Amino acid sequence: MSTAVQALTDGWVVAQRNLIKIKRVPEVLVFVLISPIMFVLLFAFVFGGAIDPPGSVNYKEWLIAGIFAQTVVFGATFTGAGLAEDMQKGIIDRFRSLPMSGSAVLVGRTTSDVVYNILSLIIMALTGLLVGWRIREGIVDAILGFALLLLFAYAVSWVMAFVGMLVPSVEVINNASFIVIMPLTFVSNAFVPTESFDGVLRTIVEWNPVSTLTQSSRELFGNTGGFSPTDAWSMQNPVLYTLIWVAIILVVFAPLAVRQYRLTTSK
Template sequence: MSSTLAQTLSDSAVITRRNLIKVKRVPDLIVFATLSPIMFVLLFRYVFGGAIQVPGGVSYAEFLLPGIFAQTVVFGSTITGASIAEDLQKGLIDRFRSLPMSRSSVLVGRTVADLGLNVLSIAVMALTGLVVGWRIHTSVLEAIGGFLVLLVFAFGISWLMALVGLLVRTPEVVNNASFIVIFPLTFVANTFVPLETFPPVLRTFAEWNPVSAVVQAARELFGNTVPGVPVPDAWSLQNPVLYTVIWTVVILAVFVPLSVRAYMRTASR
């Protein structure tokens, strides 16, 4: 391992630890990271669950939870952009500039720390889901694979949000801009209702929406699908794990270098 890579990993670990300590010292972040998932699970399970019929007779709780998982981790990834914008606004990035540290470690540490928050959110949602009737019907390894698919995709979205935070530089604007993009992306998908209920144009978009693939992959890995129900026609939903991996690799390949370059420009001002 080269000394440069070793230094980057070491610096990234320090920044990750700093961001996690900040979460510990700001209880509001933990409260909203845990209460919001619980609210979504209970709201959709008991308010909409009786009105939505799922093909094949699978319970709505088992249909719903993978969708809630995906929506929450995607929304949770927006914390990355808002946090970076806040650090820029408060001048913390200028302090990092004066230290002999790897430039990319600031972004790596931020995205890894936010991945930790998503792990916490998923754990809370899983426990809440078990209470309202959600169950995993596959092996331990497949269940772990389902959670990993969700977290890997969320990690990719965090890098996209990192670039937004560096370009916008105001936490409030980052939150508003993220909401405009992510809200339709998570709702025009198979997160809460079957795709068969969508109009043709929206259904086509939803079938190729990466969020739909993440949800479908999680449902299959958790065993929350019904044997014998026809497989969706779209290749993306027939191969949801592969499609999710492709999207994540593309997002990281595009937005990691763009984010690092934007950070270098910002830090050199």
């Protein structure tokens, strides 16, 4: 078996192990599924009337894609927390003593978290439909939109996997990710239009991959109201720009995470 194939098959075995936990501790799932519903309802009804997005689309419809983006990015915290928890458990000793791929624990964790993200996207989409969100482009585009969200979330979960092993404590990882992800998602066009930012802040928003992820989703779901926000290249080519970020994150953080896993487990 080649190394890559083995990493994937071993990773899948570990992913199945993580998914069994959903069955045994369904409370975890409740938390994962409730917070997206809460976000959709909170932003739609609390800010729904106060913010006026560009174009003709109504705010709730425009907002949903932003909430999708924010929630899947926040979901990566789960990866970090899950790994941090694993590292404190005896099962890692078993994994380490097996002739399995060194990256399988990480591949497994990031893969099982894709399943979490799929579930939370389904829940959010349904909640969104209830409050007035609609898919206005073709179904193919919509599927591409969801796929891009999942792909970006997958990349970010490798970042959090790395962080999760640097600070092997579930509490610390939750706080650490909050510090990074909170500004990343709020200094973006997820909740307010790019135009409402000025100067340097606007440039940051335009080149923030969370913005382009949001913009891509709006375009693919057809929620832009026919309005292209600003002239920055990133905002004009949001899908391509987001994919470039996905590639960069994976190329940098996947090897870093694997290396950190080896370091952490060989002490």
